[in-house]
Amino acid sequence: MIKYFVMGLRGFFLLAAKIWSFVCYCFKRQARTVIQHQTVRYEVIQLSPLSKHRLSMLKRKTLVLDLDETLIHSHHDGVLKPTVKPGTPPDFVLKVNIDRHPVRFFVHKRPHVDYFLEIVSQWYDLVVFTASMEIYGAAVADKLDNNKGILRRRYYRQHCHLAEGSYTKDLCDICSDLSSIFILDNSPVAYRNYQDNAIPIRSWFSDPTDTALLCLLPMLDALRFCNDVRSVLSRNLHLHRT
Template sequence: MWKQLEMGLRAFLLIASRIWTCLCFTLKKQTRAIIQHQSVKYDIFPLSPLSRHRLSIVKRKVLVLDLDETLIHSHHDGVVRQTVRPGVPPDFVLKVTIDRHPVRFFVHKRPHVDFFLDIVSQWYELVVFTASMEIYGAAVADKLDAGRGILQRRFYRQHCTPDFGSYTKDLSAICNDLSSVFILDNSPGAYKAYPDNAIPIKSWFSDPNDVALLNLLPVLDALRFTADVRSVLSRNLHLHRLCNVQTGAASRPRMNDIGAGLKPKTDLDILADSVVTQVEEPSSLESSSDSSVLVTAKDKRFKSRIPQRMCN
C-alpha cells in the first residue's frame, strides 16, 4: 500500500512538474512577443543654450549606412538559410530581374530599424553604401525610406573597390572632409581603409529581440557634437581587433582586465565612454544637475542614459 501511495505521489509530482514547465514556457513566449511589439521611444528634450551653441559651431556630419546584415537580412528563391527560421514571414518581398532572370528576395528588417532611421535622420545626413548590386540595393533603400526622403544619396557595388574577392568602401568619395563622415557596418573589411571613421555592429540575421540599433542611439546623439569623429572613434577597441585580423593574430581580452578579474568592456561600452569624455563641457559652464535623456521601454535592456546637453 505504501509503495502504491509513493508511486502515485511521484507520478503526481512528475505531471505537475511538466505542467509547470509548459506554463512557464508559454508565459516566456508571450512575454517575448509583447517586448518585441511594444512601442519604443527615445525622449528628446530641448537643448541647453550651451549645447545649441556648441552644435552650431560644428559641421553637420554624414552617417553612412550598410544594408545587408546591418539594417536588413534577405534571402532569395531556392536558397535555404539556417539563419532564418522556417515560417517567419518577411517584412517585404522584392521582385527584381538579374541577367534576364526574375528573382524574388525575401527581406527581413532588423528590429527597430524604422525608429532608428527616424531618429538619426534628424541628426545626420544619411547615405546608403552597400556592396550589393544596384538593382537590389536601390529597391531595399526605397522600402526603408518609405517616401520620407531620408535616404537620397546611395552608393552600390560599382562604387566599391574590389579587394581579393570582397569589396571595400571609399568614404572619401562620399565626403572629402573625413572629420565629418563615418560608417555603420557589420563587416570590418568594408572600412579597413578608414578604421577611425567606423562604428562596428554585430551581424543580424533573425533574432527578434535584437536591440543593437537602439543601443547606438545615445552614442550617435553625442557624436554629432564632436569637431572630429575620428577623435572618438579611433579609441574604439574594435580597431585592435581589426589590426589583429589583418596581421593574422588572434584577438584577446586586455591583460589588465584579466589580471584584475574584471569582465572586459565591449566595443560599445568603450565607444560610449569615449564619446562622453570628448563632448563633456566644463562644469563651470553648465550645471551638473541637468536632467538626462532616457531610451524608454519596459525591457531594461533598452535603457541608456546620457547628459541632456547631448540631445536634440
C-alpha cells in the same frame, strides 16, 4: 478496483500537470515576445542654448549606412539553408530581375531599425552604401525610407573598389572632409582604409532580441558635437580587430 482507480487518478494528475506546464510555457513565451516588441524610445532631450550654439558652429556630419547584416538580413529563393528560422515571416518581399531571371528576396529588418533611422536622420545626413547590386539595394533602401526622403543618397556595388576579392568602400567618394563622415558597417573589410571613420556593429541575421541599433543612439547623439569624428572613433580600433 481501488488500485485501478488510484492508478487512473494518478495518471490524470500527471497528464494535467504536463498540460499546465505547457500552458505556462506558452504564456511565458508569449509574454516575453510582447515585452521584446514593446515600443522603445530614446529620450531626445531638448538642447540647451549653449548646445545649440555649439552645433551651429559645426558642419553637419554624414553617417554612411550599410544594408545587409547591418540594417537588414535577406535570403532569396535559391538559398538551401536560410539563416532565418523556418516559418519566420519576412518584413517584406522584393521581386527583382537579375540577369533576366526573376528572384524573390525575403527581407527581415533588424529590430528597431525604423526608429533608429527616424532618430539619426535628425542628427546626420544619411547615405546608403552597400556592396549589393543596385537593383536589389535600391529596392531595400526604398522600403526603409518609406517615402520619408531620408535615404536619398545611395551607393552600390559599382561604386565599391574590388581589392583582393573583397569590395571596399571609399568614403572620399562621398565626402572629401574625413572629419565629418563615418560609416556603420558589420564588415571591417569594407572600411579597412577608414578605420578611424567607422563604427563596427555585429552582423545580424534573425535574433529578435537584438538591441545593437538602440545601444548606438547615445554615442551618435554625442558624436555630432565633436569637431572631428576621428578623434573619438580612432579609440575603437580594438573592436575592428575582434
